[in-house]
Every structure is written in C-alpha cells, then in structure tokens.
Amino acid sequence: MENFTIWSLMIDVSIISGLLLIGIILRAKLKWIQSLFLPASMLAGFIGLAFGPSGLGLLPFSEQFSSYPTLLIAIIFGAIPIGAKKVRLSEVFHRVRDMFSYSIILTLSMWGAGVLFALLVLNPIFPNLPNGFGLILGAGFLGGHGTAAAIGEGLAHAGWEEALDLGMTSATVGILAAVLGGLFLIKQSTENGETKFITSFKNLPSELKSGLIPVSKRPSMGQETVSSNSIDPLVLHLAIISFIIGISYWLTNIFTDWVPAVSIPLFSVSFILGLLFQAICRKIKADKYIDKRVMDRIGGSATDFLVAFGIASINITVVVDYALPLTLLFIFGIMWAYIIFRFVGPNIFRDFWLEKSIFGWGWSTGTVAMGLALLRIVDPELRSRTPEGYALGYVGVAPVDIIIVTFSPILSSLGFTWVIPLVLLVGAAVVIIIYKKAGWWGQGKNEHTPN
Numbered sequence: 001m002e003n004f005t006i007w008s009l010m011i012d013v014s015i016i017s018g019l020l021l022i023g024i025i026l027r028a029k030l031k032w033i034q035s036l037f038l039p040a041s042m043l044a045g046f047i048g049l050a051f052g053p054s055g056l057g058l059l060p061f062s063e064q065f066s067s068y069p070t071l072l073i074a075i076i077f078g079a080i081p082i083g084a085k086k087v088r089l090s091e092v093f094h095r096v097r098d099m100f101s102y103s104i105i106l107t108l109s110m111w112g113a114g115v116l117f118a119l120l121v122l123n124p125i126f127p128n129l130p131n132g133f134g135l136i137l138g139a140g141f142l143g144g145h146g147t148a149a150a151i152g153e154g155l156a157h158a159g160w161e162e163a164l165d166l167g168m169t170s171a172t173v174g175i176l177a178a179v180l181g182g183l184f185l186i187k188q189s190t191e192n193g194e195t196k197f198i199t200s201f202k203n204l205p206s207e208l209k210s211g212l213i214p215v216s217k218r219p220s221m222g223q224e225t226v227s228s229n230s231i232d233p234l235v236l237h238l239a240i241i242s243f244i245i246g247i248s249y250w251l252t253n254i255f256t257d258w259v260p261a262v263s264i265p266l267f268s269v270s271f272i273l274g275l276l277f278q279a280i281c282r283k284i285k286a287d288k289y290i291d292k293r294v295m296d297r298i299g300g301s302a303t304d305f306l307v308a309f310g311i312a313s314i315n316i317t318v319v320v321d322y323a324l325p326l327t328l329l330f331i332f333g334i335m336w337a338y339i340i341f342r343f344v345g346p347n348i349f350r351d352f353w354l355e356k357s358i359f360g361w362g363w364s365t366g367t368v369a370m371g372l373a374l375l376r377i378v379d380p381e382l383r384s385r386t387p388e389g390y391a392l393g394y395v396g397v398a399p400v401d402i403i404i405v406t407f408s409p410i411l412s413s414l415g416f417t418w419v420i421p422l423v424l425l426v427g428a429a430v431v432i433i434i435y436k437k438a439g440w441w442g443q444g445k446n447e448h449t450p451n
Contacts, residue, residue: 009064020308022043044311044312045309048312066313076267080299080387081271099393104396111137111142112422113336125325135151139152139167141364147405151405154405155412177333177334221294222292223291223294252266271392347443352379358371359374408420
C-alpha cells in the first residue's frame with residue numbers, strides 16, 4: 001500500500017489545481033463549452049477522469065484522492081451558518097419543512113420504486129437476477145459510491161458477491177446522469193423562463209458565459225474584520241472552519257465507536273456545530289468580526305475542489321454480465337428522478353422550486369457535490385439558501401436513510417423483498433397526502449418568475 005504523506009496531499013492538490021486552471025481557460029475560450037455552461041470544476045474533473053487512474057493513468061494521484069470529497073462537503077456545510085444573520089424561527093421552519101418533505105419523498109420513492117421495478121419487470125425477464133437487484137438503483141443514484149459499498153457489503157454477506165461491483169457502476173452512471181441530465185434540464189428551464197436568477201443561456205452576460213468578470217463589475221470578496229497585526233483576516237476565518245471540522249470528525253468517530261452499526265454523515269455534524277458556533281458568537285457579540293462573504297468564498301472554494309476531485313476519482317466499472325438489466329434499471333431511474341423533479345418539486349416548494357429541484361436532481365442521481373455544482377449554475381450566489389435547507393432537513397432524513405441501508409439487504413436475503421417497496425412507497429404517499437390535506441401542495445406553481 002502507498003505511504004500517504006504531506007507531499008502526497010500536496011501533489012494531489014497541485015494536480016487538481018492545474019486542471020482547474022485548464023478548466024478556466026477552456027471555459028473562457030471555447031464557445032461550445034460556454035453553451036453547455038460547464039463550470040471549470042467539472043471540466044477539471046472530466047480531464048482528471050480521462051487521464052487519472054480510471055483512464056490513461058498519466059496523472060500521479062495518490063490512492064487517497066478519492067477520499068477528499070468527504071472532507072470538502074463537511075467544509076461547505078460547516079461554513080454555511082457561520083456569519084449568517086439571525087432569522088425568524090417560523091421562516092426557518094417553513095423552509096426546512098419543504099426541503100425535508102421533498103428529501104423524504106425523493107429518498108423513499110427512489111429506493112422503493114427501484115426495487116418495485118426490478119420485482120415487476122426485470123426479475124420476470126431475467127429469472128437469474130437476485131431479488132435485491134432493485135436496491136442497486138437507490139444505492140448508486142441516491143447514495144453514491146459510499147452507500148453502494150455499504151449495500152454491496154450487505155448483499156455480499158447474503159451470498160451475492162457481484163453486488164459491490166454493480167453498486168459502484170450504478171454510482172458512476174448516476175453521476176453522469178446528474179451532470180448531463182442536469183445541464184439539459186437547466187437549459188430547458190431557462191428557455192421556459194422557470195429560473196429565478198438566470199433568464200436564458202443566449203442572453204446571459206458575457207461574464208456568466210466565459211466566467212471572466214470585467215473590471216467594472218467585480219464585487220468585493222469580503223471585508224477585513226481584524227487587524228493583520230494580530231492575525232490575517234483570512235486566517236481567522238480558515239481557523240474557525242478548520243476547528244469546526246476537526247471537532248465534527250472527533251464527535252463522529254466517538255459516535256461510531258459507541259454505535260458501530262450507525263454512520264452519521266460528517267457534513268451534517270459540521271453544519272450543526274456551525275450553527276452552535278454561530279449562536280455562541282452571537283451571544284458573546286463576536287459575530288460582527290466574522291464576515292459572511294469570506295465564509296461563503298471558503299465554502300465556494302471547497303465546492304470547486306470537491307466537484308473536481310469527485311469526478312476525477314470515479315471508479316469506472318463495467319459489469320458485462322449485467323449490462324442489459326442494469327441499463328433498463330438506469331433508464332427507469334432517470335425517468336423516475338425526472339418525475340420527482342418536474343411534478344413533486346413545484347408542488348412541494350413554495351419558492352425557488354426550480355433551483356431547489358435542480359439541486360435535488362443532482363444529489364438524487366449523483367452526489368450532493370453534483371447537486372451543489374448544478375445549483376451554482378442557476379443560483380451562483382446561493383440566494384435560494386438551498387444548501388442550508390438541505391443540511392437542516394437531512395438531519396431528519398439521515399436516520400431514514402440509515403434504516404434503509406441497514407435493513408433492506410437483510411429483508412431481501414430473508415425473502416421479504418416485497419416489504420421494501422410497500423413500506424417506502426406508502427411512506428412517500430403519506431407525505432404527499434399530508435401536504436394536500438394541509439393545503440400546502442401546489443404553492444410553488446403560483447410562484448412568479450420575473451423576466
């Protein structure tokens with residue numbers, strides 16, 4: 001095994017930074033890339049994928065470079081609440097309520113529909129398929145490579161050794177569906193006037209197309225809140241987020257030691273600690289020395305590196321023996337994700353339904369990183385506050401996700417596969433019924449989108 005050192009980290013960051021610079025140049029110079037609205041971070045990721053370990057093997061990434069996204073997601077969500085203004089509890093409740101409900105519907109229905117489709121359609125056509133084959137869709141699309149590994153391990157214990165390879169393949173295809181499908185939906189939505197912050201690919205300002213801001217339009221990145229005689233203002237903000245991530249990692253490990261069967265996402269813990277840190281700063285009146293724009297820039301920087309590392313580290317696995325049923329399952333998964341995007345999003349969200357649903361498309365087919373990347377295209381300044389709502393809402397969704405990942409392989413191995421879609425789809429239907437009974441369903445359709 002490779003000996004990972006500080007220089008291994010430096011080389012990984014150096015390579016991905018060089019690819020980001022290439023991505024910036026390509027975005028600035030090539031019209032067809034501008035028409036696709038591909039961020040430099042995505043371009044860097046694709047180049048890294050082509051020339052990295054999964055491609056030609058020319059880029060000397062370390063064996064640990066696929067682990068960076070976990071840390072970077074924690075930085076992004078840990079930075080969100082720090083420096084934020086105080087808001088009314090009722091406002092937070094309604095925003096989190098909608099994102100929580102959308103996430104629950106998406107989670108329950110993606111897992112449940114995948115299993116149901118396999119049982120009703122795929123298993124009769126391909127009799128040799130395991131009963132748990134439909135779990136591959138939710139494991140890869142909704143969960144990503146990490147969940148795919150967990151589900152694969154659970155199904156492997158039940159005797160299905162190929163499940164891990166199929167899960168990794170599903171996660172890889174899901175990311176591609178997230179990127180390519182997301183860009184198509186964004187372009188379609190801007191043409192239909194459904195976006196809040198961009199109106200058309202054709203009429204966008206040149207800086208949004210090329211990525212280069214003219215001198216006359218350059219905004220400030222933030223204010224200096226402390227004297228550099230004491231500490232550099234940027235170091236202050238980096239120290240805050242680094243401290244929060246370190247404590248979050250420590251607490252996550254302690255919890256895992258106490259309850260090994262349960263895994264709490266690091267980014268959720270970092271967000272909660274960020275909220276706590278901000279509340280303490282507000283209490284002692286130290287919050288005025290934290291600049292929100294600087295924290296946003298730290299989070300934005302982490303997002304760009306996360307997307308680049310995430311795409312470049314994709315493990316492309318082609319399982320030839322399962323190619324046809326996998327293809328059918330993936331096609332169904334993409335269609336189902338579109339149904340959620342087009343018909344559930346505008347009915348659940350009261351405002352910014354397109355921006356929030358695009359984020360949902362990204363993380364439900366690929367990863368949270370892909371959702372953030374797509375969101376930044378339609379909402380560059382994150383004015384919809386989608387990541388904040390998702391981070392808070394996911395605290396409630398995480399236990400549901402953990403229960404599904406833990407018990408669905410067990411139910412499948414015991415022959416109770418039908419229980420999985422029955423319980424999950426009924427749960428999603430209950431949330432929709434509650435929204436309709438309460439009069440909350442369909443509010444987003446009346447949202448006015450200015451030209």
